[in-house]
Amino acid sequence: MIVALVGNQNSGKTTLFNALTGANQKVGNWPGVTIERKEGHVKGTDITVVDLPGIYSLSPYSNEEKISRNFVLEHHPDLIINIVDATSLERSLYLTTQLLETGVNMIVALNMFDLVKKRNIHIDKDKLEKALNTTIVDISAKTGEGIDHLLEHVKKYDVKENKLLNIYPSDVHDVLVSVRKDLAKADIENDYFYAVKTFEGEEDYAKHISSSTKEKMLQVQKKYDMDGEELIASLRYDFIDELKKESFTNEEIEIREKQANKKLSWTDKLDKIFLNKWAAIPIFIVIMALVYILSVGLVGGLTVSFVDALFNGSEEIEFNFFGLVWTAPFEIAGIGPGLGGWLESIGASPWAVSLVADGIVAGVGAVCNFVPQLIILFICLSLLETTGYMSRISFLLDRIFHKFGLSGKSLVPFVVGVGCSVPGIMASRTIEDENERKATTILTPFMPCSAKLPIISAFAGFFFGTFAWLVSLSFYFMAIIVILLFGIVMKKFIFKGSHTTYISELPEYKTPSFTYVFRDVVDRTGAFLKRAGTIILLCSVAVWFLGSFTWEFKYVDGTDILINDSLLANVGMTFAWIFAPMLGGNMSWGAAVAALTGLVAKEEVIGSMTTIAALAGENVELFSEADVIFNFFNPITAFAFMSFNLFSAPCFGALGAMKNELGSTKSMLKSALFLTGFAWLVASIIGSISWIITAAGGTL
Amino acid sequence: MKNKHMHIVAGEIVRLSLLKRGEQGKVISLQNDNKALRRRLLDMGITKGVKIEIKKIAPLGDPIDVKLRGYELCLRKADMAEIMVEKL
Ligand SMILES: Nc1nc2c(ncn2[C@@H]2O[C@H](COP(=O)(O)OP(=O)(O)OP(=O)(O)O)[C@@H](O)[C@H]2O)c(=O)[nH]1
Ligand SMILES: [Mg+2]
Numbered sequence: 127m128i129v130a131l132v133g134n135q136n137s138g139k140t141t142l143f144n145a146l147t148g149a150n151q152k153v154g155n156w157p158g159v160t161i162e163r164k165e166g167h168v169k170g171t172d173i174t175v176v177d178l179p180g181i182y183s184l185s186p187y188s189n190e191e192k193i194s195r196n197f198v199l200e201h202h203p204d205l206i207i208n209i210v211d212a213t214s215l216e217r218s219l220y221l222t223t224q225l226l227e228t229g230v231n232m233i234v235a236l237n238m239f240d241l242v243k244k245r246n247i248h249i250d251k252d253k254l255e256k257a258l259n260t261t262i263v264d265i266s267a268k269t270g271e272g273i274d275h276l277l278e279h280v281k282k283y284d285v286k287e288n289k290l291l292n293i294y295p296s297d298v299h300d301v302l303v304s305v306r307k308d309l310a311k312a313d314i315e316n317d318y319f320y321a322v323k324t325f326e327g328e329e330d331y332a333k334h335i336s337s338s339t340k341e342k343m344l345q346v347q348k349k350y351d352m353d354g355e356e357l358i359a360s361l362r363y364d365f366i367d368e369l370k371k372e373s374f375t376n377e378e379i380e381i382r383e384k385q386a387n388k389k390l391s392w393t394d395k396l397d398k399i400f401l402n403k404w405a406a407i408p409i410f411i412v413i414m415a416l417v418y419i420l421s422v423g424l425v426g427g428l429t430v431s432f433v434d435a436l437f438n439g440s441e442e443i444e445f446n447f448f449g450l451v452w453t454a455p456f457e458i459a460g461i462g463p464g465l466g467g468w469l470e471s472i473g474a475s476p477w478a479v480s481l482v483a484d485g486i487v488a489g490v491g492a493v494c495n496f497v498p499q500l501i502i503l504f505i506c507l508s509l510l511e512t513t514g515y516m517s518r519i520s521f522l523l524d525r526i527f528h529k530f531g532l533s534g535k536s537l538v539p540f541v542v543g544v545g546c547s548v549p550g551i552m553a554s555r556t557i558e559d560e561n562e563r564k565a566t567t568i569l570t571p572f573m574p575c576s577a578k579l580p581i582i583s584a585f586a587g588f589f590f591g592t593f594a595w596l597v598s599l600s601f602y603f604m605a606i607i608v609i610l611l612f613g614i615v616m617k618k619f620i621f622k623g624s625h626t627t628y629i630s631e632l633p634e635y636k637t638p639s640f641t642y643v644f645r646d647v648v649d650r651t652g653a654f655l656k657r658a659g660t661i662i663l664l665c666s667v668a669v670w671f672l673g674s675f676t677w678e679f680k681y682v683d684g685t686d687i688l689i690n691d692s693l694l695a696n697v698g699m700t701f702a703w704i705f706a707p708m709l710g711g712n713m714s715w716g717a718a719v720a721a722l723t724g725l726v727a728k729e730e731v732i733g734s735m736t737t738i739a740a741l742a743g744e745n746v747e748l749f750s751e752a753d754v755i756f757n758f759f760n761p762i763t764a765f766a767f768m769s770f771n772l773f774s775a776p777c778f779g780a781l782g783a784m785k786n787e788l789g790s791t792k793s794m795l796k797s798a799l800f801l802t803g804f805a806w807l808v809a810s811i812i813g814s815i816s817w818i819i820t821a822a823g824g825t826l
Numbered sequence: 827m828k829n830k831h832m833h834i835v836a837g838e839i840v841r842l843s844l845l846k847r848g849e850q851g852k853v854i855s856l857q858n859d860n861k862a863l864r865r866r867l868l869d870m871g872i873t874k875g876v877k878i879e880i881k882k883i884a885p886l887g888d889p890i891d892v893k894l895r896g897y898e899l900c901l902r903k904a905d906m907a908e909i910m911v912e913k914l
Contacts, residue, residue, distance in 0.1 A: 183869035187862055214897035217871055352874075356856070359868035363876070363895070397882055406885040521900055525886040528902070534889070558862075627863050628889050629870065630900045632882070 128174050129280060130197055132225060133209030134218050135159075135180030136633050138237040141267040142209060143177035146277070150645050151177060152549075154511040155633050156520075156538065158556035161190040163197060173280065176203065182217075184224045184319075185326075190555045198228060199316065205231050205280065212236040212249060212264070213634075215374055219258075219366045223291060226260065228319045231285040233261045235276055240266040253373035259289045268639065290318065293365040298357070301325065301346050304339045326354045393514075393634040400518050410522060413515070415599050417544075421502040422583050423448060423595030429498040430587060432456070437491030438745075439463040449592035462487035477681055481670055484740035489666025492736035492748075493658045493729045496580040500654055503576055504647045507545045512638040516541060517630065524628050530610040531617025533557055534628055536566040540609070543573040544602075545650060547780035550575075551787055558629075561621030565613055567787045568797045571776035572605045574598070576654065577728035578772050584732045585768050588749045589761045597765075601772055608773065608804075657727060665723055665730045666737050669694060673741045682741070689742045689755075694719055708766040708806070708813035709758070710820060716755040717767060727777050762816035770809035774802040838913050842878060843890075843906040850879045851911025858908040871895040872909060 131139040135157035144151055147166030152159055157180065164177040178197055179190040186192045198206065208225055210218040215236075225232055236242075242249060242264075255262045261284050265272035278284075294302060306321035312334040314320055324331050325343060335343075343354065350357050390398075400409060427446035435443050439460025442453045459467070466483035510516055516538060524534025535557045543550025550570045557563040574582060582601060586594035672694035674682050682692050689695060698715025705718050716738045724731040732748075739746050739753045746752040749759055759767070775781065775798040785794035834840055834849075845851055853876050858864040871894055872878070881898060882891035888903045 182866075185865055185869065187866060214895075216895040217897050220869065220871065355865060356868055356873065360873040360875075363871055363873050401882055401885060403885045521884050521889060521891070522886075524902070525884060525888045528888075625860050625863075627860070627866075627905055628900065628902045629863075629866055629905075630889075632891055632898060632900060 127172055127205065127280075127283075128176060128201075128203045129205045129207055130176045130178060130201075130203040131209055132178055132194060132198060132206050132221075133180060133237075134182055134211060134214075134221060136631065137180060137209045137211040137218065138267040139180065139209045140177055142207075142235070142237065142265070142273070143175055145267055145270055145273050146175050150649060152646075153642060154516065155514040155636050156511070156516040157631050157633065158190070158535075158538070158553075161552055161555045163193055168277070171281065181221065183221055184228070185323075185328075188556060188558050198225070198230060199319075203230065205233065205283070205285065207276070207280070208232055208234045209237050209267075210234055212238050212242045213245070213247065215249070216363075216366055216370060219369070220362055222258065223293060223362050223365065224319075226258065226291055227322060228316055231283075233263060233276070233279055233285060234258065236262060236264040237267050239264040239272065240269055248374060250373040254369065257291075257369050257373065259291065260286050291365065294361055297346050297349070298361065301339070301342045304342055305335060308335050308339050322358060326358050391634075393632075396635050397518070397632070400515065401522065406518075406522055410519060413510075414602065417503060417506040418595045418598040418602065420506065421499045421595075422579070422586070422598045425502045426496075426499040426583055426587065426594065430495050430583070433495045433498065434491070435460060437461050437487055437494065446592070462491065476683070477674060480674065480741070481667070485667050485670025485674075485737055486663060488740040489669065489730075489733040489737040490658050490663050492584075492732050493580055493662050494655070496583055496729070497651065497654065499583060500576050500579060501647060501651055503579065504545065504650045505643065507541070508643045508646045509638055510541060512636065512642065514633045514635040517632050520630065521632060527610070527613070528626070528628070530613035531562065531621065532565055532569075532609070532613045533559065533562045533626060535630065536562065536569075539566050539570045540573050540606075543570045543575055545576055547571045547573070547575045547776050548783045551780060551783040554787060559624065559626040561617075561624060562626055564788060565616045565621060567784060568616075568800070569609045569612055571780050571784070571801060572609050572773055574601050574605060574772050575728065575776075575780075576650075577777065580729045580732045581724075581771050582768060584735075584748065585759075585764045589759070589764045597768075601768070604769075605772070612804075657729075661727050662730055662733050665726055666733050669719065669723065669734045669737045670741065672697065673738055684742075689738075690715075694738070704806070705767075705770075707810035707817070708763065708770055710760070710763045710766075710813050710816035712758045712763070714755070714758065721767075721771060721774075724771050725775065725777060727779075728771065731771050760816055762819075763813050766809040766813035766816070769812060770805045773805035773808065775799075775805075776801070834913050836913050839910055840913060841907045842892075842909040842911045843903045845880050845911070845913065847880050847883055850877055850914040852877050852914055854910045854912055856909055858905060863905060867905075867909070870899055877914065878909075878911065 131143055133139050140151050140153045140160050146168050149166045151164055160177060160179045166175050168175060178194040181191045181194045184195050186195045206225060208222050222234060251262055261279055263272060263276045263279055265276050302321050302325060305324055306317050309317040309320055309331055314331060320331050347354055347357055400406060431444040435456055435458050437460055439458055441457050443456040444451055444453050462483040466479045469479045469482060520534040520537040523537055527534055527536055539550045539553040542553050547570055551567055554563050554566040557566055582598045586597040590597045673689055673692045675693055676687060676691050677693060680687055682689050695715045698719040701718040702713040702715050706713050709717060720731045720734040723734045735756060736748055738755055739748050742755045743752055749756050751757055781794060781798055784797060785791055788794055834844060839854055842851055853872060853874055856864055856867060876894055879893045880890060881893045889900045890903060891898055891900045
């Protein structure tokens, strides 16, 4: 049996879906989290549950809303569970009245009942059930209350024969009946639903309507002095108003309560701060800064040395608390040297030892150093997403972003993109206007995603020390500035102006659920580790292999044959000229290779560099004097090279997502080329400064 | 044309965008000529006769959060200017 979850945005469909199926689909406290259809099974039953993007009506505006409408109308689910946010019944029931007209069997789940009880909202379920002629179950998807009960109803298939609601006054009703008859003659299924749609002016079926019926339609619309669309919407809301008087919160009580306790709700109080005229934007900046201060600054400084010791061995480790450094003795062989030593002891050949120590452990370990910071980043993002602050960011900045050809809604993809560009790019789907949507899709990869964090952190940690977090933050704001600049350029030259709108909601602030945040962070960290164990591992082995052999397939032993003769150096050298300007004139094959492998996964930039440095010399710290390959970097070229890697074409995964959203490989390639070209230009300009300084005899 | 600094008295018919925080208006007509937008506004419950209260204004003055039908909705000023209301 196929059961579809249909309801307004942010009403709790995915929360219910997860509760029913045990899945861990993304839940967030902003409208438009789910953008794709997702299926899951209820254990021990034959029930397939389908989670859909939220909609407010069956006349959809954006692509992801079309998915929901089409699923209901064309896929014929056996049952719809209409999730209704019981704290805003009036608006939610509007969709319910439309769904009931489709003739699909339906159960209404009144969600968020925990809040209903807490706030003493009065809902007379029996009356509502009678008036809507359908089964109603109250649940709280978040706490799990009532879900068993709902499931029982589903299993029993406890649905009522859909009798038509008494929404339309007799004159309108009569016309609808005529339209319906005309449609029935033309063998159109769902005739009642489409009769209403045709009355509203939808063109698809207008050709089946007889001229006398058309005449009747016009007459009744004239009588009410509204067009079909407005008339039907008004009548639906009138019907709900009537319902409200009988069966839910009575306005009088509401007013009396308001007077009794002139208290503001929690949400309104918090918004007085977070949306305060003067404080809002500074608070936003501080919150975003905190993300980097906590992850790169605090946790990064405290853990990098420790995790590195686990992989590569150490005698003592360093804790860096914003510049206050102290060390602790910590003697450990480390996985790499340990495994290497063991391999040597059992008589493995030097190349096998090198493969494990320099290739696999160094490359993968370099990436894993950053896991503690990423965990903090993921926690911060998860909190932004679940508390309701996300929608405030969008509300706060819409004015600015609108001026620059984007929408406040573009902020959602950008913030999600700080975690990973792929879901970020996909989140742009909720932007109604096509131009704003495309611009957002193309610009989302500019945001420094979590895979870019290792690049920033490694470079900035070495060259900017205590201020590493500030450098990370500067990339974040630089990204926003670049995005705005490109927004305006695209608006002026490519996507010429159309009228765009912003219709959204500020959801109530919610305390994040610990379990959810925990699962979300585990999920994202798991995905990162999985990549470290697969793509990064493969890449590191490839880099090791190419770096360890020459064209003649001779092993690079470091004494007779040097790494500069390796295949890798040869390949890298053919591209090195591209990177010379940003590296202050240095022809570095190592940096070229690293940047190229960044296409596979951005964190591999650091993986490759570490592997190459390990191949070139034993036990060298990246960028230190002893690192013959990369010791040419200075703070300026480091900044330039970081900029290139951050702003250039994203990894293949993100390119794939861009292709989906932009609709063609050609537009995706164009965008990638554009991103890379821009990154190269910026990086080269920065790098040239270093060139000029050294040419003038200065030192860096 | 009404200037935004003028005081609007109850019963006057004005653009929704002219109301200040805390003020209420009753919708008289929707004049938005963008079809998709008009449809969306109707779907969100902005029909003739509904009461709308200005709740929160974004720090930069736009968009604006309004309350109607027991829930809240954010709209841009430009779009609100095309909703005529009777001030309450
Ligand atoms: N208090 C309370 N909060 C809930 C309940 N169900 C869901 N929520 C919260 O409501 C918010 C939205 O939940 P989602 O499940 O993402 O909503 P959705 O309907 O899938 O939203 P879209 O995918 O955006 O259409 C989240 O913050 C949930 O934690 C509930 O029963 N009680
Ligand atoms: Mg969802």
